[in-house]
Amino acid sequence: MEVEAVREITGEIAEAFARLVPQLSSSGRAPGAAELAEIVAVPSTVLLVARVDGAIAGTATLVTYRTPTGVRGRIEDVVVDAGARGRGVGEALTEGALAEAGQRGVRSVDLTSRPSREAANRLYRRMGLVARDSVVYRHTTSTGHNT
């Protein structure tokens, strides 16, 4: 298995996201090639894919940003194809994102995962990520869209 950063949006990449994003959230509309290109054009964001036998089996996104207290990272949109789960792909993607964050000198990397995402929570705890006692607040705008 290999984990790589996407640098260019090809038909293969667009097809993989069309397949993977609906497995992350039933409400998530898969991004088109133009939206994916927007992601990879931003140097502070890393779009990772994992390949098993050459085929794209999962993805994770690392976002890094500077605030007055330092450079921080967030891992978003971790998803592995249903047929490829339980074989360490999610772990490899998370490791890849943490390694990228380390190279970028971030102070900390956060991610959120609903308790109902049992496999994800089990994975992150097994990898040594520590649950923080913090409430996540959300404001949903009426004009925003998913992708």
Ligand SMILES: CC(C)(COP(=O)(O)OP(=O)(O)OC[C@H]1O[C@@H](n2cnc3c(N)ncnc32)[C@H](O)[C@@H]1OP(=O)(O)O)[C@@H](O)C(=O)NCCC(=O)NCCS
């Ligand atoms: C979470 C997810 C990315 C993990 O991918 P993966 O490639 O299966 O991950 P790994 O093989 O590295 O590890 C999976 C772990 O979850 C466990 N697991 C798998 N299915 C599970 C389930 N239904 N309930 C509880 N644990 C489960 C596995 O046993 C393994 O843990 P273990 O090795 O300690 O036994 C994948 O399940 C997924 O895409 N889920 C849907 C989207 C999602 O929830 N994304 C996370 C958003 S925060």
